[in-house]
Amino acid sequence: MSASTTELLRRGLHALRRSGFWWAVGIVTLAAVSVAFWPSLEGTDSLTDLVDSSEDMMQAFGVQDMSTAAGYLDAQMYALMLPLLLSGLAIASTSAITAGDEDAGRLELLHALPVRRETVWLTRLVSALAVVTIVSALTAAVVAVSIGPFSLDGITVGRVVAVTFACGALAAFHGAVAYAVAGLGGSRGLAAGIAAAVLVIGYVASYLLPLSDALEGFRRLSPWYWAIGTQPMSDGISGLWLLPLIAFFVALVAVGTVAIGRRDIRSA
Amino acid sequence: MEDVAIRCEGVVKRFGPVVALDHLDLEVPAGQIVGYLGPNGAGKSTTIRLLLDLARPDDGRIDVLGEEPRAGGEALRRRIGYVPGELRLDDRLTVDETFRSWARLRGGGVDERYLAELCERFDLDPSRHTKGLSSGNRRKVGVVGAFMSRPELLILDEPTGGLDPLVQAEFLALVREVRDEGTSIFLSSHILSEVQHIADHVIVIRRGQVVSTGAVDELRRAARQPFIAWFDDDPSEAELLAVPGVAQLEVRGRQVKGVVEGSPTPLMQVLGHHRLEHVLMPEPDLEEAFLELYKDDGAEDRSR
DSSP states (O other), rough: OHHHHHHHHHHHHHHHHHHHHHHHHHHHHHHHHHHHHHHTTTHHHHHHHHHTTTHHHHHHHHHOOSSHHHHHHHHIIIHHHHHHHHHHHHHHHHIIIIHHHHHOOOHHHHHSSSSOHHHHHHHHHHHHHHHHHHHEEEEEEHHHHHHTTOOTOOOOOHHHHHHHHHHHHHHHHHHHHHHHHTTTTTOOHHHHHHHHHHHHHHHHHIIIIISGGGGGGGGGGOOOHHHOOOOOHHHOOOOOHHHHHHHHHHHHHHHHHHHHHHOOOOOO | SSSSSEEEEEEEEEEETEEEEEEEEEEETSSEEEEOOOOOTSSHHHHHHHTTTTTTOOOOEEEETBOOOHHHHHHTTEEEEOOOOOOOOOOSSBBHHHHHHHHHHSSSSHHHHHHHHHHTTOOOOOOSBSTOHHHHHHHHHHHHHHHTOSSEEEEEETTTTTTTHHHHHHHHHHHHHHHHHHOOEEEESOOHHHTTOOOOOOEETTTEEEEEOOOOHHHHHHEEEEEEEEEESOHHHHHHHSSSSSSEEEETTTTEEEEEEEHHHHHHHHHHOOOOOEEEEEOOOOOHHHHHTTTTTTHHHOOO
Protein backbone atom coordinates (compact mmCIF):
# COMPACT_ATOMS: atom_id res chain seq x y z
CA MET A 1 0.00 0.00 0.00
CA SER A 2 1.39 3.40 -0.92
CA ALA A 3 2.11 6.08 1.66
CA SER A 4 -0.72 8.22 0.35
CA THR A 5 -3.28 5.38 0.61
CA THR A 6 -2.20 4.67 4.18
CA GLU A 7 -2.57 8.35 4.95
CA LEU A 8 -6.05 8.44 3.40
CA LEU A 9 -7.12 5.51 5.59
CA ARG A 10 -5.61 7.19 8.64
CA ARG A 11 -7.53 10.36 7.90
CA GLY A 12 -10.76 8.43 7.31
CA LEU A 13 -10.49 6.51 10.59
CA HIS A 14 -9.48 9.68 12.38
CA ALA A 15 -12.61 11.42 11.17
CA LEU A 16 -14.79 8.56 12.46
CA ARG A 17 -13.10 7.86 15.77
CA ARG A 18 -15.44 9.89 17.98
CA SER A 19 -18.75 8.77 16.53
CA GLY A 20 -17.36 5.22 16.19
CA PHE A 21 -16.42 5.19 19.87
CA TRP A 22 -19.95 6.00 21.03
CA TRP A 23 -21.56 3.55 18.63
CA ALA A 24 -19.19 0.90 20.03
CA VAL A 25 -20.16 1.80 23.61
CA GLY A 26 -23.85 1.48 22.77
CA ILE A 27 -23.68 -1.76 20.83
CA VAL A 28 -21.25 -3.52 23.17
CA THR A 29 -23.44 -2.50 26.13
CA LEU A 30 -26.43 -4.09 24.41
CA ALA A 31 -24.47 -7.32 23.98
CA ALA A 32 -23.12 -7.33 27.55
CA VAL A 33 -26.51 -6.62 29.14
CA SER A 34 -28.25 -9.16 26.92
CA VAL A 35 -25.96 -12.05 27.85
CA ALA A 36 -25.87 -11.03 31.51
CA PHE A 37 -29.65 -11.30 31.84
CA TRP A 38 -29.85 -14.81 30.39
CA PRO A 39 -29.17 -16.76 33.63
CA SER A 40 -32.03 -15.02 35.46
CA LEU A 41 -34.45 -15.42 32.55
CA GLU A 42 -33.58 -19.00 31.67
CA GLY A 43 -36.45 -21.36 32.29
CA THR A 44 -38.95 -18.69 33.28
CA ASP A 45 -42.29 -19.80 31.89
CA SER A 46 -43.65 -16.30 31.62
CA LEU A 47 -41.32 -15.53 28.71
CA THR A 48 -42.23 -18.57 26.68
CA ASP A 49 -45.91 -18.01 27.51
CA LEU A 50 -45.61 -14.45 26.29
CA VAL A 51 -44.11 -15.62 23.01
CA ASP A 52 -46.82 -18.25 22.58
CA SER A 53 -49.64 -15.86 23.39
CA SER A 54 -48.77 -13.32 20.73
CA GLU A 55 -46.80 -15.36 18.28
CA ASP A 56 -47.25 -13.08 15.26
CA MET A 57 -46.29 -9.93 17.03
CA MET A 58 -43.24 -11.49 18.58
CA GLN A 59 -42.22 -12.93 15.25
CA ALA A 60 -42.36 -9.46 13.77
CA PHE A 61 -39.56 -8.51 16.14
CA GLY A 62 -37.57 -11.64 15.43
CA VAL A 63 -38.68 -13.40 18.58
CA GLN A 64 -39.59 -17.06 18.12
CA ASP A 65 -38.29 -19.21 20.91
CA MET A 66 -37.19 -17.96 24.29
CA SER A 67 -36.63 -21.34 25.87
CA THR A 68 -33.05 -21.78 24.65
CA ALA A 69 -30.01 -19.53 24.93
CA ALA A 70 -29.78 -19.37 21.11
CA GLY A 71 -33.44 -18.39 20.79
CA TYR A 72 -33.04 -15.80 23.53
CA LEU A 73 -29.97 -14.25 21.87
CA ASP A 74 -31.78 -14.16 18.51
CA ALA A 75 -34.72 -12.39 20.11
CA GLN A 76 -32.58 -10.03 22.12
CA MET A 77 -29.86 -9.19 19.59
CA TYR A 78 -29.12 -11.11 16.47
CA ALA A 79 -32.44 -11.24 14.66
CA LEU A 80 -33.11 -7.49 14.86
CA MET A 81 -31.20 -5.15 17.13
CA LEU A 82 -27.60 -5.95 16.18
CA PRO A 83 -28.09 -6.01 12.38
CA LEU A 84 -30.15 -2.85 12.68
CA LEU A 85 -27.59 -1.00 14.79
CA LEU A 86 -24.57 -2.16 12.79
CA SER A 87 -26.33 -1.13 9.57
CA GLY A 88 -27.14 2.24 11.12
CA LEU A 89 -23.48 2.65 12.02
CA ALA A 90 -22.38 1.72 8.50
CA ILE A 91 -24.89 4.10 6.89
CA ALA A 92 -24.07 7.01 9.20
CA SER A 93 -20.30 6.58 8.90
CA THR A 94 -20.23 6.05 5.14
CA SER A 95 -22.54 8.93 4.29
CA ALA A 96 -20.68 11.26 6.69
CA ILE A 97 -17.22 10.81 5.22
CA THR A 98 -18.27 10.63 1.58
CA ALA A 99 -21.24 12.85 0.73
CA GLY A 100 -21.07 14.65 4.08
CA ASP A 101 -17.48 15.78 3.60
CA GLU A 102 -18.22 16.69 -0.01
CA ASP A 103 -21.22 18.80 1.11
CA ALA A 104 -18.97 20.59 3.59
CA GLY A 105 -16.32 21.28 0.94
CA ARG A 106 -13.73 19.18 2.72
CA LEU A 107 -13.07 16.94 -0.28
CA GLU A 108 -12.12 19.74 -2.64
CA LEU A 109 -8.57 20.21 -1.38
CA LEU A 110 -8.11 16.44 -1.12
CA HIS A 111 -9.17 15.96 -4.73
CA ALA A 112 -6.81 18.72 -5.84
CA LEU A 113 -3.89 16.75 -4.36
CA PRO A 114 -2.11 14.05 -6.37
CA VAL A 115 -4.33 11.17 -5.28
CA ARG A 116 -6.88 9.37 -7.42
CA ARG A 117 -10.46 10.28 -6.69
CA GLU A 118 -11.46 6.64 -6.73
CA THR A 119 -8.75 5.88 -4.16
CA VAL A 120 -9.99 8.67 -1.90
CA TRP A 121 -13.54 7.38 -2.01
CA LEU A 122 -12.68 3.71 -1.63
CA THR A 123 -10.47 4.42 1.38
CA ARG A 124 -13.38 6.29 2.92
CA LEU A 125 -15.69 3.32 2.46
CA VAL A 126 -13.00 1.04 3.84
CA SER A 127 -12.60 3.33 6.88
CA ALA A 128 -16.34 3.21 7.58
CA LEU A 129 -16.42 -0.57 7.19
CA ALA A 130 -13.35 -0.88 9.40
CA VAL A 131 -15.31 0.85 12.17
CA VAL A 132 -18.18 -1.63 11.60
CA THR A 133 -15.68 -4.49 11.75
CA ILE A 134 -14.14 -3.26 14.98
CA VAL A 135 -17.52 -2.83 16.68
CA SER A 136 -18.65 -6.25 15.39
CA ALA A 137 -15.47 -7.89 16.67
CA LEU A 138 -15.90 -6.31 20.11
CA THR A 139 -19.50 -7.50 20.24
CA ALA A 140 -18.55 -11.03 19.20
CA ALA A 141 -15.76 -11.05 21.79
CA VAL A 142 -18.12 -9.98 24.59
CA VAL A 143 -20.60 -12.73 23.72
CA ALA A 144 -17.90 -15.37 23.18
CA VAL A 145 -16.28 -14.83 26.57
CA SER A 146 -19.72 -14.90 28.22
CA ILE A 147 -20.63 -18.39 27.00
CA GLY A 148 -19.20 -20.08 30.08
CA PRO A 149 -19.88 -17.52 32.84
CA PHE A 150 -23.49 -16.93 31.78
CA SER A 151 -24.17 -20.54 30.83
CA LEU A 152 -25.15 -19.85 27.22
CA ASP A 153 -25.70 -23.54 26.60
CA GLY A 154 -25.48 -24.73 23.02
CA ILE A 155 -23.73 -21.60 21.80
CA THR A 156 -20.32 -22.09 20.20
CA VAL A 157 -17.67 -19.48 19.55
CA GLY A 158 -17.78 -20.47 15.87
CA ARG A 159 -21.51 -19.74 15.74
CA VAL A 160 -21.05 -16.37 17.48
CA VAL A 161 -18.35 -15.38 15.00
CA ALA A 162 -20.35 -16.54 11.97
CA VAL A 163 -23.57 -14.81 13.04
CA THR A 164 -21.79 -11.57 13.94
CA PHE A 165 -20.00 -11.69 10.60
CA ALA A 166 -23.35 -12.06 8.82
CA CYS A 167 -24.74 -9.06 10.73
CA GLY A 168 -21.62 -7.11 9.74
CA ALA A 169 -22.07 -8.18 6.12
CA LEU A 170 -25.64 -6.86 6.16
CA ALA A 171 -24.27 -3.60 7.58
CA ALA A 172 -21.60 -3.45 4.86
CA PHE A 173 -24.30 -3.92 2.22
CA HIS A 174 -26.26 -0.93 3.57
CA GLY A 175 -23.06 1.11 3.80
CA ALA A 176 -22.51 0.30 0.13
CA VAL A 177 -26.00 1.58 -0.71
CA ALA A 178 -25.11 4.92 0.93
CA TYR A 179 -21.75 4.88 -0.87
CA ALA A 180 -23.35 4.32 -4.28
CA VAL A 181 -25.86 7.15 -3.77
CA ALA A 182 -23.07 9.46 -2.57
CA GLY A 183 -20.89 8.50 -5.52
CA LEU A 184 -23.72 9.27 -7.92
CA GLY A 185 -23.87 12.76 -6.44
CA GLY A 186 -26.45 12.45 -3.67
CA SER A 187 -26.09 14.64 -0.60
CA ARG A 188 -25.41 13.18 2.83
CA GLY A 189 -29.09 13.27 3.67
CA LEU A 190 -30.08 11.53 0.47
CA ALA A 191 -27.39 8.85 0.77
CA ALA A 192 -28.28 8.07 4.39
CA GLY A 193 -32.01 8.34 3.70
CA ILE A 194 -32.08 5.94 0.77
CA ALA A 195 -29.87 3.43 2.60
CA ALA A 196 -32.15 3.65 5.67
CA ALA A 197 -35.19 3.09 3.46
CA VAL A 198 -33.58 -0.02 1.95
CA LEU A 199 -32.82 -1.20 5.49
CA VAL A 200 -36.41 -0.77 6.67
CA ILE A 201 -37.96 -2.23 3.52
CA GLY A 202 -35.70 -5.26 3.88
CA TYR A 203 -36.86 -5.69 7.47
CA VAL A 204 -40.50 -5.44 6.42
CA ALA A 205 -40.02 -8.01 3.66
CA SER A 206 -38.22 -10.43 5.95
CA TYR A 207 -40.28 -10.15 9.15
CA LEU A 208 -43.63 -8.45 8.52
CA LEU A 209 -44.82 -9.61 5.10
CA PRO A 210 -44.31 -13.32 5.98
CA LEU A 211 -46.96 -12.95 8.72
CA SER A 212 -49.32 -13.38 5.80
CA ASP A 213 -48.77 -16.74 4.15
CA ALA A 214 -49.45 -15.28 0.72
CA LEU A 215 -46.61 -12.78 1.10
CA GLU A 216 -44.05 -15.10 2.60
CA GLY A 217 -42.18 -15.37 -0.71
CA PHE A 218 -41.06 -11.73 -0.46
CA ARG A 219 -38.75 -12.78 2.33
CA ARG A 220 -36.42 -14.22 -0.29
CA LEU A 221 -35.91 -10.73 -1.75
CA SER A 222 -34.74 -9.25 1.53
CA PRO A 223 -31.05 -8.60 2.25
CA TRP A 224 -31.89 -9.37 5.86
CA TYR A 225 -33.00 -12.86 4.92
CA TRP A 226 -29.94 -13.40 2.73
CA ALA A 227 -27.64 -12.41 5.57
CA ILE A 228 -29.16 -13.92 8.69
CA GLY A 229 -32.34 -15.84 7.81
CA THR A 230 -34.75 -15.30 10.69
CA GLN A 231 -33.08 -17.02 13.66
CA PRO A 232 -29.35 -16.88 12.93
CA MET A 233 -28.11 -18.07 16.31
CA SER A 234 -30.56 -20.96 16.36
CA ASP A 235 -30.33 -21.95 12.69
CA GLY A 236 -26.80 -20.91 11.78
CA ILE A 237 -25.63 -18.94 8.75
CA SER A 238 -25.87 -20.15 5.18
CA GLY A 239 -22.84 -19.24 3.10
CA LEU A 240 -24.91 -19.74 -0.03
CA TRP A 241 -27.45 -17.09 0.98
CA LEU A 242 -24.59 -14.67 1.60
CA LEU A 243 -23.67 -14.80 -2.10
CA PRO A 244 -26.38 -12.45 -3.41
CA LEU A 245 -25.54 -10.06 -0.57
CA ILE A 246 -21.87 -10.06 -1.57
CA ALA A 247 -22.76 -9.70 -5.26
CA PHE A 248 -24.92 -6.64 -4.54
CA PHE A 249 -22.23 -5.19 -2.30
CA VAL A 250 -19.62 -5.47 -5.05
CA ALA A 251 -22.00 -4.02 -7.64
CA LEU A 252 -22.93 -1.04 -5.42
CA VAL A 253 -19.30 -0.27 -4.64
CA ALA A 254 -18.48 -0.45 -8.35
CA VAL A 255 -21.34 1.93 -9.22
CA GLY A 256 -20.27 4.47 -6.60
CA THR A 257 -16.60 4.30 -7.56
CA VAL A 258 -17.13 4.58 -11.30
CA ALA A 259 -19.63 7.42 -10.78
CA ILE A 260 -17.28 9.52 -8.64
CA GLY A 261 -14.59 9.25 -11.30
CA ARG A 262 -16.93 10.67 -13.92
CA ARG A 263 -18.66 13.56 -12.25
CA ASP A 264 -17.83 17.02 -10.93
CA ILE A 265 -16.96 17.47 -7.28
CA ARG A 266 -19.42 19.80 -5.55
CA SER A 267 -18.02 23.03 -4.23
CA ALA A 268 -19.25 24.10 -0.83
CA MET B 1 9.45 22.74 -19.93
CA GLU B 2 6.53 23.97 -22.04
CA ASP B 3 6.30 27.61 -23.01
CA VAL B 4 2.71 27.72 -21.86
CA ALA B 5 1.66 26.68 -18.37
CA ILE B 6 -2.09 26.90 -18.91
CA ARG B 7 -4.08 27.09 -22.11
CA CYS B 8 -7.88 27.13 -22.44
CA GLU B 9 -9.49 27.06 -25.87
CA GLY B 10 -13.22 27.58 -26.28
CA VAL B 11 -13.96 26.20 -22.82
CA VAL B 12 -17.63 25.99 -21.94
CA LYS B 13 -18.97 25.04 -18.53
CA ARG B 14 -22.65 25.03 -17.68
CA PHE B 15 -24.39 24.45 -14.38
CA GLY B 16 -27.90 23.60 -15.47
CA PRO B 17 -29.16 26.65 -17.31
CA VAL B 18 -26.34 28.87 -16.05
CA VAL B 19 -23.37 29.26 -18.38
CA ALA B 20 -20.41 29.75 -16.02
CA LEU B 21 -17.76 29.75 -18.74
CA ASP B 22 -18.75 30.80 -22.23
CA HIS B 23 -16.07 29.83 -24.76
CA LEU B 24 -13.21 30.92 -22.57
CA ASP B 25 -9.84 31.36 -24.23
CA LEU B 26 -6.78 32.12 -22.18
CA GLU B 27 -3.09 31.45 -22.02
CA VAL B 28 -0.69 31.60 -19.10
CA PRO B 29 2.94 31.73 -20.23
CA ALA B 30 5.32 29.53 -18.25
CA GLY B 31 7.48 31.17 -15.62
CA GLN B 32 5.29 34.24 -15.24
CA ILE B 33 2.85 35.63 -12.75
CA VAL B 34 -0.54 35.97 -14.37
CA GLY B 35 -3.33 37.79 -12.62
CA TYR B 36 -6.83 36.49 -13.26
CA LEU B 37 -9.16 39.33 -12.53
CA GLY B 38 -12.88 39.55 -12.43
CA PRO B 39 -15.78 40.35 -10.17
CA ASN B 40 -17.34 37.66 -7.99
CA GLY B 41 -19.36 35.25 -10.08
CA ALA B 42 -17.38 35.94 -13.26
CA GLY B 43 -16.14 32.35 -13.48
CA LYS B 44 -12.70 32.57 -11.84
CA SER B 45 -13.23 29.73 -9.38
CA THR B 46 -14.95 27.60 -12.02
CA THR B 47 -11.88 28.00 -14.24
CA ILE B 48 -9.62 26.90 -11.39
CA ARG B 49 -11.85 23.90 -10.64
CA LEU B 50 -11.51 22.81 -14.27
CA LEU B 51 -7.71 23.21 -14.19
CA LEU B 52 -7.55 20.93 -11.13
CA ASP B 53 -9.99 18.40 -12.63
CA LEU B 54 -12.47 19.00 -9.80
CA ALA B 55 -14.98 19.67 -12.55
CA ARG B 56 -14.96 18.93 -16.25
CA PRO B 57 -15.73 21.21 -19.17
CA ASP B 58 -18.78 20.69 -21.35
CA ASP B 59 -16.79 21.78 -24.37
CA GLY B 60 -13.39 23.08 -25.38
CA ARG B 61 -9.82 22.12 -24.65
CA ILE B 62 -7.80 22.62 -21.49
CA ASP B 63 -4.08 22.12 -21.28
CA VAL B 64 -2.17 22.37 -18.00
CA LEU B 65 1.62 21.88 -18.11
CA GLY B 66 1.15 20.11 -21.43
CA GLU B 67 -1.58 17.76 -20.28
CA GLU B 68 -5.33 17.60 -20.24
CA PRO B 69 -6.34 17.73 -16.54
CA ARG B 70 -8.36 14.51 -16.50
CA ALA B 71 -5.84 12.51 -18.52
CA GLY B 72 -2.96 13.99 -16.52
CA GLY B 73 -4.62 12.81 -13.32
CA GLU B 74 -2.66 12.61 -10.12
CA ALA B 75 0.73 12.74 -11.91
CA LEU B 76 -0.22 16.17 -13.24
CA ARG B 77 -1.60 17.36 -9.90
CA ARG B 78 1.69 16.43 -8.25
CA ARG B 79 3.24 19.29 -10.27
CA ILE B 80 0.61 21.79 -9.12
CA GLY B 81 0.24 23.65 -5.85
CA TYR B 82 -3.18 25.04 -5.00
CA VAL B 83 -4.35 27.57 -2.45
CA PRO B 84 -8.14 27.40 -2.26
CA GLY B 85 -10.25 30.49 -1.77
CA GLU B 86 -11.63 29.06 1.42
CA LEU B 87 -9.51 26.46 3.16
CA ARG B 88 -11.38 23.87 5.19
CA LEU B 89 -9.00 22.19 7.58
CA ASP B 90 -9.26 19.13 9.72
CA ASP B 91 -9.78 20.74 13.10
CA ARG B 92 -8.28 17.92 15.07
CA LEU B 93 -4.77 18.34 13.69
CA THR B 94 -2.03 20.81 14.48
CA VAL B 95 -0.64 23.02 11.74
CA ASP B 96 2.47 20.86 11.52
CA GLU B 97 0.47 17.62 11.36
CA THR B 98 -1.61 19.15 8.58
CA PHE B 99 1.51 19.89 6.53
CA ARG B 100 2.86 16.39 7.09
CA SER B 101 -0.45 14.83 6.15
CA TRP B 102 -0.47 16.78 2.88
CA ALA B 103 3.13 15.78 2.20
CA ARG B 104 2.23 12.09 2.67
CA LEU B 105 -0.76 12.49 0.37
CA ARG B 106 1.58 14.02 -2.18
CA GLY B 107 3.70 10.92 -1.78
CA GLY B 108 6.81 12.87 -0.95
CA GLY B 109 8.89 13.89 2.00
CA VAL B 110 9.11 17.24 3.71
CA ASP B 111 11.90 19.69 3.04
CA GLU B 112 12.27 20.55 6.73
CA ARG B 113 14.44 23.60 6.23
CA TYR B 114 12.17 25.09 3.62
CA LEU B 115 9.05 24.38 5.69
CA ALA B 116 10.62 25.97 8.76
CA GLU B 117 11.68 28.95 6.68
CA LEU B 118 8.17 29.40 5.25
CA CYS B 119 6.57 29.18 8.72
CA GLU B 120 9.10 31.69 10.01
CA ARG B 121 8.48 34.10 7.13
CA PHE B 122 4.73 33.99 7.67
CA ASP B 123 5.02 34.00 11.44
CA LEU B 124 3.05 30.78 11.63
CA ASP B 125 3.30 28.63 14.77
CA PRO B 126 3.32 24.98 13.56
CA SER B 127 2.41 23.59 16.98
CA ARG B 128 -0.97 25.31 17.08
CA HIS B 129 -4.17 23.42 16.51
CA THR B 130 -5.93 24.40 13.31
CA LYS B 131 -9.12 24.73 15.31
CA GLY B 132 -9.71 28.33 16.20
CA LEU B 133 -7.18 29.75 13.75
CA SER B 134 -8.12 33.17 12.43
CA SER B 135 -9.01 33.37 8.75
CA GLY B 136 -5.65 35.05 8.12
CA ASN B 137 -3.79 32.21 9.83
CA ARG B 138 -5.79 29.61 7.93
CA ARG B 139 -4.83 31.40 4.76
CA LYS B 140 -1.17 31.21 5.79
CA VAL B 141 -1.53 27.45 6.31
CA GLY B 142 -2.91 27.14 2.79
CA VAL B 143 -0.12 29.24 1.31
CA VAL B 144 2.71 27.45 3.13
CA GLY B 145 1.13 24.08 2.30
CA ALA B 146 1.03 24.91 -1.39
CA PHE B 147 4.53 26.37 -1.59
CA MET B 148 6.31 23.75 0.54
CA SER B 149 6.26 21.11 -2.20
CA ARG B 150 7.88 23.49 -4.70
CA PRO B 151 5.38 22.85 -7.51
CA GLU B 152 5.93 23.89 -11.14
CA LEU B 153 2.61 25.68 -11.24
CA LEU B 154 0.89 27.52 -8.42
CA ILE B 155 -2.82 28.17 -8.63
CA LEU B 156 -3.86 30.74 -6.06
CA ASP B 157 -7.51 31.56 -5.54
CA GLU B 158 -7.82 34.96 -3.85
CA PRO B 159 -4.77 34.18 -1.72
CA THR B 160 -4.28 37.37 0.27
CA GLY B 161 -7.79 37.87 1.64
CA GLY B 162 -7.59 38.11 5.44
CA LEU B 163 -3.81 38.64 5.47
CA ASP B 164 -2.54 41.78 7.13
CA PRO B 165 -0.49 44.15 4.93
CA LEU B 166 2.89 43.01 6.24
CA VAL B 167 2.14 39.36 5.61
CA GLN B 168 0.65 40.29 2.27
CA ALA B 169 3.92 41.96 1.30
CA GLU B 170 5.83 38.87 2.43
CA PHE B 171 3.51 36.72 0.34
CA LEU B 172 4.03 38.84 -2.75
CA ALA B 173 7.80 38.74 -2.23
CA LEU B 174 7.64 34.95 -2.02
CA VAL B 175 5.57 34.76 -5.19
CA ARG B 176 8.21 36.81 -7.02
CA GLU B 177 10.98 34.61 -5.69
CA VAL B 178 9.44 31.38 -6.89
CA ARG B 179 8.62 33.04 -10.21
CA ASP B 180 12.31 33.88 -10.58
CA GLU B 181 13.08 30.23 -9.91
CA GLY B 182 10.88 29.30 -12.89
CA THR B 183 7.50 28.61 -11.26
CA SER B 184 4.37 29.66 -13.15
CA ILE B 185 1.78 31.44 -11.05
CA PHE B 186 -1.92 31.82 -11.79
CA LEU B 187 -3.33 34.29 -9.31
CA SER B 188 -7.05 34.85 -9.24
CA SER B 189 -8.32 37.95 -7.54
CA HIS B 190 -10.93 40.59 -7.43
CA ILE B 191 -8.58 42.83 -5.47
CA LEU B 192 -6.90 44.84 -8.15
CA SER B 193 -4.04 46.28 -6.18
CA GLU B 194 -2.67 42.85 -5.30
CA VAL B 195 -2.43 41.91 -8.95
CA GLN B 196 -1.33 45.28 -10.24
CA HIS B 197 1.94 45.27 -8.38
CA ILE B 198 2.94 41.72 -8.97
CA ALA B 199 1.50 40.27 -12.18
CA ASP B 200 3.48 40.16 -15.39
CA HIS B 201 0.29 39.57 -17.31
CA VAL B 202 -3.34 40.19 -16.55
CA ILE B 203 -6.39 38.40 -17.85
CA VAL B 204 -9.72 40.03 -17.14
CA ILE B 205 -12.81 37.83 -17.17
CA ARG B 206 -16.43 38.82 -17.09
CA ARG B 207 -19.42 36.53 -17.34
CA GLY B 208 -17.33 33.56 -18.30
CA GLN B 209 -15.47 35.28 -21.11
CA VAL B 210 -12.10 36.95 -21.31
CA VAL B 211 -12.69 40.63 -21.94
CA SER B 212 -9.14 41.87 -21.84
CA THR B 213 -5.68 40.45 -21.69
CA GLY B 214 -2.18 41.78 -21.82
CA ALA B 215 0.80 42.97 -19.88
CA VAL B 216 0.00 45.13 -16.87
CA ASP B 217 1.75 47.96 -18.69
CA GLU B 218 -0.45 47.52 -21.75
CA LEU B 219 -3.57 47.47 -19.67
CA ARG B 220 -2.36 50.55 -17.92
CA ARG B 221 -1.80 52.27 -21.26
CA ALA B 222 -5.31 51.44 -22.30
CA ALA B 223 -6.49 52.86 -19.02
CA ARG B 224 -7.66 56.38 -18.56
CA GLN B 225 -4.73 58.43 -17.37
CA PRO B 226 -5.69 61.00 -14.75
CA PHE B 227 -3.98 64.38 -14.85
CA ILE B 228 -3.97 67.57 -12.80
CA ALA B 229 -2.50 70.81 -14.12
CA TRP B 230 -2.00 74.14 -12.34
CA PHE B 231 -1.94 77.00 -14.83
CA ASP B 232 -0.08 80.29 -14.50
CA ASP B 233 -2.39 81.80 -17.08
CA ASP B 234 -6.08 81.17 -17.55
CA PRO B 235 -6.99 77.74 -18.91
CA SER B 236 -9.71 77.43 -21.54
CA GLU B 237 -12.18 74.67 -20.89
CA ALA B 238 -13.31 74.58 -24.51
CA GLU B 239 -9.76 74.26 -25.77
CA LEU B 240 -9.00 71.38 -23.41
CA LEU B 241 -12.24 69.58 -24.17
CA ALA B 242 -11.37 69.68 -27.84
CA VAL B 243 -8.24 67.61 -27.17
CA PRO B 244 -8.77 64.00 -28.37
CA GLY B 245 -9.24 61.60 -25.48
CA VAL B 246 -9.77 64.16 -22.72
CA ALA B 247 -12.79 63.62 -20.49
CA GLN B 248 -14.17 64.27 -17.01
CA LEU B 249 -12.78 67.76 -17.13
CA GLU B 250 -13.06 69.89 -14.00
CA VAL B 251 -11.84 73.47 -14.09
CA ARG B 252 -11.48 75.25 -10.76
CA GLY B 253 -9.88 78.58 -11.27
CA ARG B 254 -6.43 77.83 -12.48
CA GLN B 255 -6.50 74.19 -11.53
CA VAL B 256 -7.66 71.65 -14.11
CA LYS B 257 -8.42 68.01 -13.43
CA GLY B 258 -9.35 65.34 -15.90
CA VAL B 259 -8.47 62.08 -17.54
CA VAL B 260 -7.00 61.34 -20.92
CA GLU B 261 -7.61 58.16 -22.81
CA GLY B 262 -4.94 56.78 -25.13
CA SER B 263 -1.84 58.77 -25.92
CA PRO B 264 -1.26 61.89 -23.80
CA THR B 265 0.64 63.61 -26.65
CA PRO B 266 -2.21 65.84 -27.93
CA LEU B 267 -2.93 66.98 -24.38
CA MET B 268 0.73 67.73 -23.78
CA GLN B 269 0.88 69.78 -26.96
CA VAL B 270 -2.05 71.91 -25.86
CA LEU B 271 -0.63 72.28 -22.38
CA GLY B 272 2.66 73.30 -23.99
CA HIS B 273 1.03 76.42 -25.36
CA HIS B 274 0.34 77.60 -21.82
CA ARG B 275 2.50 78.65 -18.93
CA LEU B 276 2.18 75.98 -16.28
CA GLU B 277 3.04 76.00 -12.62
CA HIS B 278 2.85 72.25 -12.12
CA VAL B 279 1.54 69.12 -13.84
CA LEU B 280 0.77 65.88 -12.07
CA MET B 281 -0.04 62.56 -13.79
CA PRO B 282 -0.48 60.04 -10.98
CA GLU B 283 -0.03 56.38 -11.78
CA PRO B 284 -3.37 55.15 -13.04
CA ASP B 285 -5.01 52.51 -10.97
CA LEU B 286 -5.68 49.27 -12.75
CA GLU B 287 -9.14 49.58 -11.27
CA GLU B 288 -9.89 52.41 -13.63
CA ALA B 289 -9.03 50.28 -16.63
CA PHE B 290 -10.89 47.45 -15.05
CA LEU B 291 -14.05 49.36 -14.25
CA GLU B 292 -14.05 50.72 -17.76
CA LEU B 293 -14.52 47.17 -19.04
CA TYR B 294 -17.62 46.80 -16.92
CA LYS B 295 -19.07 50.18 -17.69
CA ASP B 296 -22.02 48.88 -19.69
CA ASP B 297 -23.37 46.39 -17.18
CA GLY B 298 -21.06 46.43 -14.23
CA ALA B 299 -23.82 46.90 -11.70
CA GLU B 300 -25.56 43.81 -12.90
CA ASP B 301 -22.35 41.81 -12.64
CA ARG B 302 -21.69 42.82 -9.10
CA SER B 303 -25.15 41.93 -7.97
CA ARG B 304 -24.70 38.33 -9.05
